[in-house]
Amino acid sequence: MLLISALCGVAFGYAAQRGSLCVVSGIEALLEGKSPRVFLSFLRCSVWVIAVTLPLAWLINGEQLDVIAAPGLITVAGGLLFGVGAAINGGCSFGTLIRLGGGDASFIATLAGLAFGYLLQRHAPAFDVSLDVVGPSPLETPTLVGALALLLAVAFCVRELMLERRRGSSLGRWAPERAALVMGVAGGVLYALHGSWAYTIAIERGLAHMRAGGIPDLDLALIFIACLIGAALGARRLDRFRIQLNARDVPKHLLGGTIMGVAAALIPGGNDVLVLHSLPALSPHAPVAYLTLVVGAAGALALSSRLRRRAAM
Numbered sequence: 001m002l003l004i005s006a007l008c009g010v011a012f013g014y015a016a017q018r019g020s021l022c023v024v025s026g027i028e029a030l031l032e033g034k035s036p037r038v039f040l041s042f043l044r045c046s047v048w049v050i051a052v053t054l055p056l057a058w059l060i061n062g063e064q065l066d067v068i069a070a071p072g073l074i075t076v077a078g079g080l081l082f083g084v085g086a087a088i089n090g091g092c093s094f095g096t097l098i099r100l101g102g103g104d105a106s107f108i109a110t111l112a113g114l115a116f117g118y119l120l121q122r123h124a125p126a127f128d129v130s131l132d133v134v135g136p137s138p139l140e141t142p143t144l145v146g147a148l149a150l151l152l153a154v155a156f157c158v159r160e161l162m163l164e165r166r167r168g169s170s171l172g173r174w175a176p177e178r179a180a181l182v183m184g185v186a187g188g189v190l191y192a193l194h195g196s197w198a199y200t201i202a203i204e205r206g207l208a209h210m211r212a213g214g215i216p217d218l219d220l221a222l223i224f225i226a227c228l229i230g231a232a233l234g235a236r237r238l239d240r241f242r243i244q245l246n247a248r249d250v251p252k253h254l255l256g257g258t259i260m261g262v263a264a265a266l267i268p269g270g271n272d273v274l275v276l277h278s279l280p281a282l283s284p285h286a287p288v289a290y291l292t293l294v295v296g297a298a299g300a301l302a303l304s305s306r307l308r309r310r311a312a313m
Helices: 002-019 023-031 037-060 073-089 093-101 105-123 144-164 176-194 199-211 218-237 247-266 271-278 285-312
Strands: 068-070 132-135
Touching (some): 002 093, 002 176, 002 218, 023 073, 023 093, 023 285, 037 144, 037 176, 037 271, 068 285, 073 247, 073 285, 093 199, 093 218, 093 271, 105 247, 144 176, 176 218, 176 271, 199 218, 199 247, 199 271, 271 285
Antiparallel strands (some): 068 132
16 A cells, blocks of 8 residues: 555656646736636646545545535635745745755745644644534545535546547646646545645644654655655656755745644645645535635735835836
8 A cells, every 4th residue: 555655646746746736826827817727727636536535435434534624714814824825935735845846955944834833823822723623524425415526526537538638738748637637646546545645734743643752654754755756756857856955045935834834724734635635525614715725825926026016116
C-alpha cells in the first residue's frame, strides 16, 4: 500500500507542476480577464476524487471520508483569512507545493508559517474555536444519495475523457483539465487508502501527535515527500527546476504561511483539503469556505495591484 501511495503522490505532484494549478494564479487570471480554465479545474479535480474514492472507500469501509460540518462565521473567517494569506504568500497550498518542487527553498518558510499558525490557533484564546461538526459524510455508505453522486461523477468524468484529445498543451505544459484528471485520480486513491492526506492537515496532525508525546504519521510524511519528488520531476520536464533561495521573499512567505495556518486550523485544512477531501465528502461548509477563500485572495490581490499602480505613478 505504501508503494501505491508513493506512486500516487509522485503522480499528483507531477501533474500539479505540469498544469501549474494554483488558486492564486487562477484568480489572477480571472482578474486580468483571462480564461477561467485553471480556476475551474479545481472543481473538476473534486469530481474526479468522488468518482475514484467512493467505489474504493465502499469496498474498504467508507470511514476514510471526512466528517461534514455546518457552515458558520468560523467558516467565513477561515476562508477569508486563508485567501489573504495565500495572496501574501504568492501561492496557495498547491502553489506552495509547486514552487517547492521547482527548487525555491524560500517556500520552506511557508511550511514553518503553517506550523506556527496551527500552534497559534490552538494556544491563543482569541483563536481557540472550532467548526460545528454535524456527522459522517452522506457518501460514507452506498446509499441512494451516494449512488446518485457516483453516477453523476462518473458521467462527468467520461465526458472529460472524451474531450481530453481536443485539449492541447503549450510549451510542454499540460492543459489544466488534464492536470485535474491525474490529480483527481491519484488524490482519490490516496483519499480511499489514508483518509485526509493533504500536507496542510498532515502538519496539524503531526503537531498534535508531538504535543501528545506520540510519533507523527510517517505515511502522510512519505506522501508529501513523494508529491515533492513528482513536482520536481515535472519542473525538470518543463526545464524550470532551479535550486534557489530568495531570501527577500522569506518574510512574506512566513507571514502568509502563518495566516494560512491559523485559517487552516479554523476551516480546517487549506484549499487542498477543501478540494480533495471536504467537497468530495459533500460537507456543507466546504463551498462556503472555498468561496470566501476566493473572495479573500481576490481582494488581497486587487488591493496589492492597486497599491503598486499608485506607487508607480
